[in-house]
Amino acid sequence: MKPSITLGVLCALLSEVAALTCYQCAAGTSQTCTNTETCSAGSCASMTVNAYAGGIKAEVADLRACSPVDQCISGSMNFGIARSTISTKCCKTDLCNSQKTPELNTNTTPNGKQCFTCEGDDCTKQLSCGGNEDRCVKATATVSGQTVTTKGCASSSICAGDLSAQLSTLGIGLNCCEGNLCNSAKSVGQSVLLLLGSLVSVLLFH
CATH class of the missing domain: 2.10.60.10 (CD59)
Incomplete structure (x- = not known):
């Protein structure tokens, strides 16, 4: 099971829009991101997505790409049996999205x-x-x-x-x-x- 409704969100968030050179990849937990892309406007983004099923972490995604600044969001979605968190950091210099973004605080109070x-x-x-x-x-x-x-x-x-x-x-x-x-x-x-x-x-x- 890959409980992440927000994985659909990621595709929209990481569209090409910046006049920068940014890292572009969907890396696993042990992979290094080396691919790059040139964008026409906006910023570079690093996004970490965690998915939970029954309170247990079931999936982690580490994404890098171009993104409009107004779509550099952090938050969570909870559908009962599955909950996902998104943590995004944007920057505006070439290849500035080299580092993985720390995961969002998983406060479920x-x-x-x-x-x-x-x-x-x-x-x-x-x-x-x-x-x-x-x-x-x-x-x-x-x-x-x-x-x-x-x-x-x-x-x-x-x-x-x-x-x-x-x-x-x-x-x-x-x-x-x-x-x-x-x-x-x-x-x-x-x-x-x-x-x-x-x-x-x-x-x-x-």
Whole structure:
């Protein structure tokens, strides 16, 4: 299982936009990033993504690429069975994104926010958000012609307008709202694992 809805987010974040030479790669934990790319505007970015399943770290991604400064976000998304954190650092000199960004603080202390989440086809379950997750979210993607939906909590930075617009061009819908349980209890969910798998594919092959 690769529990990271935010892997779809990464593809949108790390698009080519800067007049710089930046490192560009998706390195594993023991790999060295040596590939570079030339960008037309913006900044270089280093991003660390951690994915957790049942509170246990299940995946780590270390990404380097060009990125607009306004998309250098840090935050988390929590879908109950899976939670992912993104930590990004941007800079504006050639090859300045050589170092891995430290992972985001994994504070999961409940903050009083409640959102609906999906377990299988049942999206009436309630989830306690943690840390700086101050928004409810509904994420959708199309997998083999079928729309897959999952729900949960997210940091407000994940819900940035420019990021959501870029995700829509990749066939990924991300809808955020502010009130408790504002992301609807209607049971439209499918398997969250299908959705997560499709987002991994977007990152790897886009």
